Amino acid sequence: MRKLLIILVALSVVGLYITIRFFNVRITTQQKDLEFIQLPEGFQIEVFADDLGGSRLSSPGPNPGPRLMELRNDTVFVALPSKGEIIAYEDKNKDAKPDSQKVFLSGLRKPHSIAFQGDWAYIAEEDRVIRVKDKDNDNIAEPETIEKIISLPVAGHWTRTAKIIDGSLYIALGSSCNVCRETDQIRSTIQKCDLDGKRCETFSRGLRNTVDFIQYQGKIYGTDNGRDGLGNTLPPDEINLIEKEKNYGWPICYGQNIHDTEFDTNTYIRNPCMAPFETPALVDLPAHVAPLGLAFYSGRAFPEFYRGKLFVAMHGSWDANPPVGYKIATIDTATKEITDFATGWFNGETVLGRPVGIINFRDGLLVSDDNAGKIYRIFYEVK
Numbered sequence: 001m002r003k004l005l006i007i008l009v010a011l012s013v014v015g016l017y018i019t020i021r022f023f024n025v026r027i028t029t030q031q032k033d034l035e036f037i038q039l040p041e042g043f044q045i046e047v048f049a050d051d052l053g054g055s056r057l058s059s060p061g062p063n064p065g066p067r068l069m070e071l072r073n074d075t076v077f078v079a080l081p082s083k084g085e086i087i088a089y090e091d092k093n094k095d096a097k098p099d100s101q102k103v104f105l106s107g108l109r110k111p112h113s114i115a116f117q118g119d120w121a122y123i124a125e126e127d128r129v130i131r132v133k134d135k136d137n138d139n140i141a142e143p144e145t146i147e148k149i150i151s152l153p154v155a156g157h158w159t160r161t162a163k164i165i166d167g168s169l170y171i172a173l174g175s176s177c178n179v180c181r182e183t184d185q186i187r188s189t190i191q192k193c194d195l196d197g198k199r200c201e202t203f204s205r206g207l208r209n210t211v212d213f214i215q216y217q218g219k220i221y222g223t224d225n226g227r228d229g230l231g232n233t234l235p236p237d238e239i240n241l242i243e244k245e246k247n248y249g250w251p252i253c254y255g256q257n258i259h260d261t262e263f264d265t266n267t268y269i270r271n272p273c274m275a276p277f278e279t280p281a282l283v284d285l286p287a288h289v290a291p292l293g294l295a296f297y298s299g300r301a302f303p304e305f306y307r308g309k310l311f312v313a314m315h316g317s318w319d320a321n322p323p324v325g326y327k328i329a330t331i332d333t334a335t336k337e338i339t340d341f342a343t344g345w346f347n348g349e350t351v352l353g354r355p356v357g358i359i360n361f362r363d364g365l366l367v368s369d370d371n372a373g374k375i376y377r378i379f380y381e382v383k
Contacts, residue, residue, distance in 0.1 A: 034376070036352055037344045042303070042382045045342070047374055048366055049089055049098060053082045054373025065370035068113040068161060068212060068293060068357040075139050076361065078368060078375065079123075081110040086123060088139040089375075096362040096377060105132060105141040110158055113212075117164045117195060124160035127152050129171060129197060149197025153184050157209045165215045169193040171200075172222070174209035179227040179251045179263050188250055190222070190242060206248035206278065211292040212357065213242060216310075221282070221333070223291035223312065226254055228319040230262060230287075237291050238281035239312065239331060246279040256280045283336050288317035289325035292356050299363035301380045306330065313355035313367060316346060328355055328367065342367075342378065 034045050053064040064082035071077075076089040076098075085106045089098040104114075110126040120131040121141060129152065133145040150171070152160060157174025164170075175188040182188055186200075188207050193200040213222030220242040226235040227250070235254035242248075249257065252264040253273035257280045264272070272278070285291055293313040297306050309330040316325035326346035330339045345353040353372035358365055364379035 036347070037342055037376075039342050039378070042380050043342075043378060044381050045376050045378050048076075048096075048377040049078075049087075049101070049375040050373070052078075052080060052087070052373040052375070054369075054371060062159065063354060063371040065373035066356070066368040066375055067159070067370055069359045069366060069368055069375070070114050070116065071359055071361060071366075072116050073137075076359075076366060076375070077104060077114045077121075078357075079111045079113055081112060084108040084111065086111055086114055086121075086141075090139060091362075094362065096364070096379070102139050104134070104139055105143070107143075112159045113161045113163075115162050115164045115169075117167075117169075120195070122162050122164065122169060124162035124171060125152075126158045126160060127154050129160070129162055129169070150193060150200065153187065156187070159209075159211050161210070161212055163213060163215075164195075165220065167195070169195055169197065170203065170213070170220075172207070172210040172213060174207075174211070174225075175250070178229065179208075179260070181251060203244055204242050204246050204248065206246075206250045206253070207240070207242075208250040210240070210242075212294055214294060214296070216296045221294065221296075221310065223294055224248065224250075224281070225290055226287060227251070227260070227263075228288070230260075232320050233287050235260070236281065236284035236287055237289055238285060239283040239291065239294070239310070239333075240279075241282040243279070247277065248281070249273060249278040253278045254281075255284045282333065283331055283338070285312075285314075285338065286324055288320040289327075290315040290317060293358040293368070295358040295360055295365065297365070298360050301363035303380065311341065311358050311365060313358050315354050315356060315370075316351070322348070326351065326354060328358070345369075 052066045067079045069078045074091050078087050086104040088102045088104040090100045113124045115122045122131045129150040130148050132141045134141045156176030161172040171191045189205045190203045191200045192203040209225040210222040222240050222242045224238040226237050257273040259273045291312050292315045314325035317323045328342040330341045353369040355367050356370045357368040367376045
């Protein structure tokens, strides 16, 4: 019996080693304070919301906690895929702290984002987009008003992001695979639809996994996660300027119109990645940092250097050794300069959190962390 126990323990240790070494699943440490997060001088960070489904392990892809957020009428709405809920945090007295926490809507299949237009709240689930009303404006939706407006394919990258831009509904759908030629033509695209979902068209394509996108000064910017399996430094992850009818290259091109000859072994008369057939990334990011949420800072409290800068949440890698990402960076979209802003979520061995979504809030920023199960508030305050 003792020998059997020893064998089982040994197998468990070996299994843990293999899991960590080859699948980059790492132990997560939950910290009571946030002193491990390093910020530029004058910036502060605090917990805005907690107990949102954190995990003791950090595994590739989405973790159980909060994902994308939306601010409306002094209320922060956040998608909680693991519980199938949209949570509402009210801040009616505008002190940058939640007055109450409510379940806006439950019973959903991996909800990832929420957007608002008029009386409707649009929620992107893994397999559909619905809209629902909150008739009495108490931040609790009436389930009887739910309308399913769009069906979506499942499997592969499951995150679905819906945004309302200029009176239309935009939906990002990631690929069904790491790298392949899709048979479903709405995979790896952004779809543009009428608000009732009855008419959709492909707005842009060749986007392997655009987890978040935003409009800023009339232009649409989005993150994109490159394929795995090409080593530590390729391909770059991307920030794209997303435009109508443009093709951003996946699965055969990446970054600055580089041909992925490891996947695409066909012979061409001319480079298939040349413009105008493919559109290069606006900014090449380091490979495997996994850029997810993004926001241009629109407040007035941050120093001048940060105003109008693009803040990007880098969720962290699995296909890189040593791991990379696990931080927030700023990008000057004019000069393409990338600067670390908030770091410390990975200390070389242990994952302390994985940033996902970013939104402007009370002259600062809110950042969701789907590994620690928290939402942070970052603000500027010289002590």
